[in-house]
Amino acid sequence: MNADGPDPEALGHPYVVAHRGASAQRPEHTVAAYDLALREGADGVECDVRLTRDGHLVCVHDRKIDRTSNGTGAVSELTLAQLREFDYGSWHSSWRSDGSHGDTGLLTLDALIAMVLDWNRPVKMFIETKHPVRYGALVESKVLALLHRYGIAAPPSAGLARAVVMSFSAAAVWRVRRAAPMLPTVLLGETSRLLGGSAATTVGATAVGPSIATLREYPELVDRAAAHGRALYCWTVDHYEDVRYCRDVGVAWVATNHPGRTKDWLQNGLTGAGRDGTEP
Structure with a gap:
């Protein structure tokens, strides 16, 4: 068993x-996105968190909300109530004004954990x-306090943990x-x-997380991490050739914007996909 769960090789895929x-x-970072990921069989979900001006944890990647909402301003300078005035889905090509694709309002970490x-x-x-x-x-x-409130901040083992902080x-x-x-x-x-150096050991990390570009340049990171009892989490793995590469070198977790497609490729032996990363 690795630092974050069962050996992926025993299951045949990351x-x-x-x-x-x-x-x-x-x-991204909406109930609609996570609901679809869960329905598509994702083994895990990833989110970025920031604090609002009044101390709430919200799922927003950028320092400002300009790219992913119809509002503007820095997350840290706005209250939760102010942030909730905006929609976080209308910028995306999938958005439907009738809400048929799900909730695209602001998502708090609290709500995501509950979900x-x-x-x-x-x-x-x-x-x-x-x-x-x-x-x-x-x-x-704040993150740890919230995990404690849900009873998942002190798992009996890393493999049984429901949350990972990165x-x-x-x-x-x-x-x-x-x-x-x-x-x-x-x-x-x-x-x-x-x-691959001493930093992960110094801070006690149970896994390391390179980008797919870094991993392709330095595939020895997988073995080096394993030698120190650490798993490897790779981001962001969207293309067929990269999914196959991660499987072949023994990556434990692959973060992808296409969880359903990636699961399908892995479960069906990575066959039938185009080299450009598109579905057959």
């Missing part, structure tokens, strides 16, 4: 994590804390490991020097 939900088919825990099968949540931010370590404190900030990962030592963590990074 686990599939829905990156910001099924974000190719639905607006995932209420699903009819175990699904792991990968929660990324964004840095640098004006509230600093308060982000991790960050590109080594200090953030260290804060989580120090406060919740049984909670799995992922140190994200762009360079093999960071992920």
Whole structure:
């Protein structure tokens, strides 16, 4: 068993994590995106979290809401009530004015956790804390407090954990490991020097998370992580050749904007897909 669950090779494929939900088919970080990902069989879901001006954790990737909503401004400068005045789906090609594709309002981390825990099968949540931010370590404190409230901050083992906390900030990962030592963590990074060196050991990360580009350049990251008892989480894996590559080198978790398609490729032996990453 690896740091985040059963050996993926024993199952014949990596686990599939829905990156910001099924974000190719639905607006990222919305109930609509996560509902589709869960229905498509995602093994995990990923989200980015930020703090509002009045201290609420919301699922928004960018510092500002301009790209993914019909509003404008920095998340940290707006209250939860102000952020809820906007729609977070009309920018996406899937958006329907009649709401037929689901809820595209602001999503809080609280609501996402409740949604995932209420699903009819175990699904792991990968929660990324964004840095640098004006509230600093308060982000991790708030995340851990929320996980404690749901009773999932101190799992009996990493493999049975329902939540994983991730960050590109080594200090953030260290804060989580120090406060919740049984909670799995992922140190994200762009360079093999960071992920293959002593940083992950120093902060106590149970997994490392390179991009697919970094992993292709340094495939030895998988074995190096395994030698230290760590799993490998790779982002963002959308194309057929990259999915096959991750399977072949032994990646434990692949984050993708196309969870349904990726699950289908893996479960059907990666056959019938075009080299450009499209469905047959």
